[in-house]
Structures are given as structure tokens and as C-alpha cells.
Amino acid sequence: MARIWKFGDSINTDDILPGKYAPFMVGEDKFHTYAFAHFRPEFAQGYKPGDVLVAGRNTGLGSSREYAPEALKRLGLRAIIAKSYARIFYRNLVNLGIMPFEAPEVVDALHDGDEVELEFERGVLRRGSETFRLTPPPGFLLEALKEGSILEYYRKYGRFPGEGRP
Amino acid sequence: MGLTLAEKILSQRAGREVRAGELVVVEVDQVMVVDSIAGSFFKRLEQLGAMPRYPEKVAIVIDHVAPAANVEVAKAQKEIREWGQRVGCRVFDVGRGICHQVLVEERLALPGGIVLGSDSHSTTYGGVACFGSGMGATDIALAAASGRTWLRVPESVKVTFRGRLNPAVSAKDAALEMVRVLTADGATYMSVEIHLEDGAESLTRSQRLTLANLSVEAGAKCGLVVPSGEILELYDVPGWLYPDPDAAYVREVEIDLSALTPRVSVPFYVDNVQTVDSVMGKKVDQVFVGTCTNGRLDDLHEVAEVLRGRRVAPGVRMLVIPASSQVLEEATADGTLLTILQAGATLGTPGCGPCMGRHQGVLAPGEVCVSTSNRNFKGRMGAADAEIYLASPRVAAASAVAGFITTPEALNAERPTPNA
Missing domain, CATH: 3.30.499.10 (Aconitase, domain 3)
Known part of the structure; x- marks a missing residue:
């Protein structure tokens, strides 16, 4: 079982990983331990791999710092369910192989601390007897996510998803 | 249907006509x-x-x-x-x-x-x-x-600035007003296409950079200012680099520069934009002038104009960090820097400075900073509960002199005249 960590609207990248805790500042080995250091100090300790992050509108606004979602990945995050995403953060999630589901009504139905099961490849979330359907990202992004991340996709095909045909 | 400026640039580069989406x-x-x-x-x-x-x-x-x-x-x-x-x-x-x-x-x-x-x-x-x-x-x-x-070819929001800024108002105020109107996610995934008309064409390159800089605070993928004025003098602008008159926009917004008053963005989101009047008198611990938003020569000129013959208030730290070595050299050569230093401000190495809370002016718990930068998120410049108020260089300089948030005009009004 996974736990839901629920956040509100406008969670920015300074909330997710404050600039002063960038790997560049504190080292590659420990930056992820500062995830949500200001905003929710118990998060990095309490988060267990596979737990699902749920958030509101404009999730991930602000800085382009990829190490913010990378800190979450380092803690074991594989999927986020949000009402909407900021642009750069959304690209960063896909690039890191974290599934960005967009599902406002599911976000409203979920609570912090809920125990759930998420089959993220199929976009199926279960809480007790309830089942929620999550729509995966558009086709070309899904192509990249299926290879693990856009890096692996590019390394394998030598092109971007949607660029010509193999 | 014609093409937006973003569609023009991406079509030109793709070698075929491409449309939003x-x-x-x-x-x-x-x-x-x-x-x-x-x-x-x-x-x-x-x-x-x-x-x-x-x-x-x-x-x-x-x-x-x-x-x-x-x-x-x-x-x-x-x-x-x-x-x-x-x-x-x-x-x-x-x-x-x-x-x-x-x-x-x-x-x-x-x-x-x-x-x-x-x-x-x-x-x-x-x-x-x-x-x-x-x-x-x-x-x-x-x-x-x-x-x-x-890239996904972005939809475009058209923002038209009309008229001329009055002397009490900066391009930063116009940019903050744009973010207020669009909101923090109002242009997500989109191009903010900025049109300058009825006098607004006179905005300089530096002022245009300030507008485009803050477009990302409305979520934009890019913020494109339609070339005119100084840009045509400084660059060889290709003939195709204009949006078509019948281009399609998801939203059109008009901002009258001549009616604008000084603005400030209050903690903890950039689109929390208010008039300076609403926070006038808020006590200030640090003032920071600089960043990619407002660290250019004209910004330092604004600051020097306010600081000339005045002193930074006791107990206030004023940090000035030019955006580049070129800006630093020019501000040194024309005396701007001397005016700023004589007022009691101090100088940092050209770069980002304390904008993201890593060095050169990190804030202590409970402190208040007026900054010419672009983000006031919680904890951005240091302690989680420190407060950042985003403002123009003029308002930042006036606040440094007063020790609380104010405008140069209010400062002038309170200052006894020689005959008084």
C-alpha cells in the first residue's frame, strides 16, 4: 500500500527543494533529504518509495531546477496526480520518468494519509473498494515514458518522440 | 487565419507553416x-x-x-x-x-x-x-x-501596452501589472505576445527585457515583444518577424501605461500584485537591487536619482548588484555608482546575488526585503518566514531611504523644502 501526500495549489519548486539545498550547494548525496524542508519538514523522513504525491493547480511553478523533482525521484516517487502543472516542471517530470497525471476530480476526492494502490502504467488508482481512472499524458510523451525517460528514448532511437518515424 | 509571433518563429525554423498545438x-x-x-x-x-x-x-x-x-x-x-x-x-x-x-x-x-x-x-x-x-x-x-x-507550438495571449509611462512608474510596474492580470498560471504553456502601441514603442531594450522576463511568472513558455523602436536600431530585424494582423489569440489584454501607478508584489506569490499604497509604511530590513529583472544600467540610474543627496536609513542594508560587468563598468564611468555608494548602499559581484537565497544577502527569520527581483516565494531568499516584496528600482531605493515601503514621490512630499 502507498500513502497519499496531499498538497494544495501553487506548490512551487522553492517549496519542493529550496535553492540553498541544491545538489550544487550541499552535494549530490544528500540534497533529496531536504525535499519540502521549509514547507513540510516531516516529508523527506516520512515518505516511503511508491507513495503518491497529490497536488492542486499550477503544481511546480517557478524555477527550472530539475533537481527539485529529482529529489522526489531519489526518495522513490513514481507518479504525481495534480489538477494542473507548470510547464517546465511537467517536462522535467516526463524527462525523469515520473508519471504526471492530470485529474482535478481525483485530486478533490483524495485526502492526505489515504492508503491507496496505484498501477501507474495503466492509470488505475484504488482506495478500498473505490477505483479511480487516471488519464496518462499525450501520446508522444507516453512513448518516452514507456522507454523509462526521454534520455533512454533518445539514446535508443536517436530522435525525439514524434520526430519522423523509426 | 494569420500566424502569431511564436508561430512565425517556429514556422520559419521548422521550414513549414506550424500552428498552435x-x-x-x-x-x-x-x-x-x-x-x-x-x-x-x-x-x-x-x-x-x-x-x-x-x-x-x-x-x-x-x-x-x-x-x-x-x-x-x-x-x-x-x-x-x-x-x-x-x-x-x-x-x-x-x-x-x-x-x-x-x-x-x-x-x-x-x-x-x-x-x-x-x-x-x-x-x-x-x-x-x-x-x-x-x-x-x-x-x-x-x-x-x-x-x-x-516543442509544442504554443497558443498565444496578446498583451497590448498603450501610452507612455509617467515618470513615477517603471517598466517593472507594467510587468507586475501584466502578471496580476494574467495570474500565475494564466499563460501556462503559452506565448505571451507583447505589443507596444501609442507611445509604448519607446520602451527601451532594457525595459522590454523586464517585461519578457516576468512573463514566466504567468506560466509562459516564452514572452515575445513585437520588435519596434530601439530594437530596430540595435538589430537587423528580419522582415518576417511580425505577427499577422489576423493571428488567433486565446486571450487579449490591454494595459494603459499612462494610467499605471507603482506596484508591489506581496508575499508569497508573484501575482499577489497590489498598489504600493496598500503596503506603504511596512518596515524594511534589506533592500536588494539587481537580478535579470532589474539590474541594468537604467535601473541603477533610477536608483541613483532617488538616492542622490540622501542616506539609506539606519538599520537597513541596501545591496546593489549590477546585472553584468558591462553594466558595472558603465555605472562606474557615468558616476551612478558613486551616488549609490555615497548614500550608504553596498555593491556585490555581478551575478544573481541573493535572489534564490544562497549567498550575498540571505534573510533571517522574520526579516522583510524589498527586492527588484522576480520571485517572492516562501523561503526563496533564506528563512522560510522572511518576506520579499517585489518592486521597481525606484520604490526599492525610496524604501531604503525611508526604512519602510514607500515611493520617491511620498519621500519628496515628506522632505522639508529649503524654504520651509
């Missing part, structure tokens, strides 16, 4: 990497088993923590210099300035071009009608390795 893969002119993500950038290239396809199209700028604040940073910056030398990429070292300002000064961001930066404020290049967009380390590494990137 389409996916394109396009060649990029320049890939900009900042020091704070260079380590991730190198790691991604390694994972790809690739090196930059066109080393001359990759520039690394040491600006986010410059000079180095600790051993970790010093090691990272040493690696940048060695790597740049080995690979043949440009490295702009400590003191050259903030990435966006440097790319404009070096003419690496040009009208009609496409520049990707590993910094969200890469929208700044739109001030010279260059398609500038911020991306994370992976996208930036892929762009360096392939010379290309994928």
Missing part, C-alpha cells in the same frame, strides 16, 4: 547552462553517451553563486571551467554577469532566434523578439547533444 522539433541557436545545474547537465550528457553537437552553440555562465560560497560550489565551478576548455564551449566566469544579460550583451540571443536556457527566466530573450524558453537539465542536455529540441 502542433509538435515541432527545431534547431536551436544557443543552449545556455548556468552553474547551478551544470553538474546535472554533464551527468545527463554522460548518460546519453554524447557531447555537444555544436560546442560553439553552448554557453555556460557562472552566475548563480558567483563567486563560490563554499567548497561544493567551488568544485562544481572548477569542473565547469575544465569541461569548457576541453569541449570548446564558451564559459562566462565569475563577475561577467547574469546569464540572460550576458547572452543579450554578447548578441547570442537575437531577434527571430531560438535560445534555450537552464533557467526559467530564459523568457527574457523575448525582449529582443528571440524565442527564449527555460528547461530542465535533461532537456538542455538533449538540446546540446542533438542541436535540437521538441
Whole structure:
């Protein structure tokens, strides 16, 4: 079982990983331990791999710092369910192989601390007897996510998803 | 139906007509990497088993923590210099300035071009009608390795500024007003296409850069200012670089510059924009003038004009950090800097300064800072409960003198005249 960590609207990248805790500042080995250091100090300790992050509108606004979602990945995050995403953060999630589901009504139905099961490849979330359907990202992004991340996709095909045909 | 400016640039580059919503893969002119993500950038290239396809199209700028604040940073910056030398990429070292300002000064961001930066404020290049967009380390590494990137052609929001700014108002106020109207996610995934009309064409390159810079605070992919005025004097602007009159916009907004009053963005979101009047009198601990938003020569001129013959209030720290070595030189040569220093302000190395809370002016718990920067998120400049008020250089300077948030006009009104 996974736990839901629920956040509100406008969670920015300074909330997710404050600039002063960038790997560049504190080292590659420990930056992820500062995830949500200001905003929710118990998060990095309490988060267990596979737990699902749920958030509101404009999730991930602000800085382009990829190490913010990378800190979450380092803690074991594989999927986020949000009402909407900021642009750069959304690209960063896909690039890191974290599934960005967009599902406002599911976000409203979920609570912090809920125990759930998420089959993220199929976009199926279960809480007790309830089942929620999550729509995966558009086709070309899904192509990249299926290879693990856009890096692996590019390394394998030598092109971007949607660029010509193999 | 005609094409927007973003559609024009991406169509030109794709070699076919492309429309909002389409996916394109396009060649990029320049890939900009900042020091704070260079380590991730190198790691991604390694994972790809690739090196930059066109080393001359990759520039690394040491600006986010410059000079180095600790051993970790010093090691990272040493690696940048060695790597740049080995690979043949440009490295702009400590003191050259903030990435966006440097790319404009070096003419690496040009009208009609496409520049990707590993910094969200890469929208700044739109001030010279260059398609500038911020991306994370992976996208930036892929762009360096392939010379290309994928983009969804953005929809556009048209923002028309009309009239002239009155002397009490800065381009920063216009930019903050734009963010207030659009809201923090009002232009997500979109191009903010900025039209300057009925006198607004007179806005300088620096002022246009300020407008384009803040477009990302409305979520924009790029913020493109339609070329006119000074841009036509400074650049060879291609004839196709204009939106068609019948282009399609998802939203159109008009802002009357002549009716605008000074603005301030209050904690903890940039779109919390109010008139300065509403927070007038708020006690201030630190004032910071600088950043890619407002660290240019005209910004320092605004500051010097307010500070001339005055002193920074006791108990207030005023930090001034020019956006680049060129700005520093010019402000030194024309006496601006002397005026600022004589007022009791202090000077930092050209670069990002304390904007993201890493060095050179980090805030203590409970402190209040008036900053000319672009973000006031919780904890951005240091302690989680420190407060950042974003304002123009004029309002920042006046607040430094008063010790509380105010405008130069209010300061003048309170000052006894020689005959009084």
C-alpha cells in the first residue's frame, strides 16, 4: 500500500527543494533529504518509495531546477496526480520518468494519509473498494515514458518522440 | 487565419507553416547552462553517451553563486571551467554577469532566434523578439547533444501596452501589472505576445527585457515583444518577424501605461500584485537591487536619482548588484555608482546575488526585503518566514531611504523644502 501526500495549489519548486539545498550547494548525496524542508519538514523522513504525491493547480511553478523533482525521484516517487502543472516542471517530470497525471476530480476526492494502490502504467488508482481512472499524458510523451525517460528514448532511437518515424 | 509571433518563429525554423498545438522539433541557436545545474547537465550528457553537437552553440555562465560560497560550489565551478576548455564551449566566469544579460550583451540571443536556457527566466530573450524558453537539465542536455529540441507550438495571449509611462512608474510596474492580470498560471504553456502601441514603442531594450522576463511568472513558455523602436536600431530585424494582423489569440489584454501607478508584489506569490499604497509604511530590513529583472544600467540610474543627496536609513542594508560587468563598468564611468555608494548602499559581484537565497544577502527569520527581483516565494531568499516584496528600482531605493515601503514621490512630499 502507498500513502497519499496531499498538497494544495501553487506548490512551487522553492517549496519542493529550496535553492540553498541544491545538489550544487550541499552535494549530490544528500540534497533529496531536504525535499519540502521549509514547507513540510516531516516529508523527506516520512515518505516511503511508491507513495503518491497529490497536488492542486499550477503544481511546480517557478524555477527550472530539475533537481527539485529529482529529489522526489531519489526518495522513490513514481507518479504525481495534480489538477494542473507548470510547464517546465511537467517536462522535467516526463524527462525523469515520473508519471504526471492530470485529474482535478481525483485530486478533490483524495485526502492526505489515504492508503491507496496505484498501477501507474495503466492509470488505475484504488482506495478500498473505490477505483479511480487516471488519464496518462499525450501520446508522444507516453512513448518516452514507456522507454523509462526521454534520455533512454533518445539514446535508443536517436530522435525525439514524434520526430519522423523509426 | 494569420500566424502569431511564436508561430512565425517556429514556422520559419521548422521550414513549414506550424500552428498552435502542433509538435515541432527545431534547431536551436544557443543552449545556455548556468552553474547551478551544470553538474546535472554533464551527468545527463554522460548518460546519453554524447557531447555537444555544436560546442560553439553552448554557453555556460557562472552566475548563480558567483563567486563560490563554499567548497561544493567551488568544485562544481572548477569542473565547469575544465569541461569548457576541453569541449570548446564558451564559459562566462565569475563577475561577467547574469546569464540572460550576458547572452543579450554578447548578441547570442537575437531577434527571430531560438535560445534555450537552464533557467526559467530564459523568457527574457523575448525582449529582443528571440524565442527564449527555460528547461530542465535533461532537456538542455538533449538540446546540446542533438542541436535540437521538441516543442509544442504554443497558443498565444496578446498583451497590448498603450501610452507612455509617467515618470513615477517603471517598466517593472507594467510587468507586475501584466502578471496580476494574467495570474500565475494564466499563460501556462503559452506565448505571451507583447505589443507596444501609442507611445509604448519607446520602451527601451532594457525595459522590454523586464517585461519578457516576468512573463514566466504567468506560466509562459516564452514572452515575445513585437520588435519596434530601439530594437530596430540595435538589430537587423528580419522582415518576417511580425505577427499577422489576423493571428488567433486565446486571450487579449490591454494595459494603459499612462494610467499605471507603482506596484508591489506581496508575499508569497508573484501575482499577489497590489498598489504600493496598500503596503506603504511596512518596515524594511534589506533592500536588494539587481537580478535579470532589474539590474541594468537604467535601473541603477533610477536608483541613483532617488538616492542622490540622501542616506539609506539606519538599520537597513541596501545591496546593489549590477546585472553584468558591462553594466558595472558603465555605472562606474557615468558616476551612478558613486551616488549609490555615497548614500550608504553596498555593491556585490555581478551575478544573481541573493535572489534564490544562497549567498550575498540571505534573510533571517522574520526579516522583510524589498527586492527588484522576480520571485517572492516562501523561503526563496533564506528563512522560510522572511518576506520579499517585489518592486521597481525606484520604490526599492525610496524604501531604503525611508526604512519602510514607500515611493520617491511620498519621500519628496515628506522632505522639508529649503524654504520651509
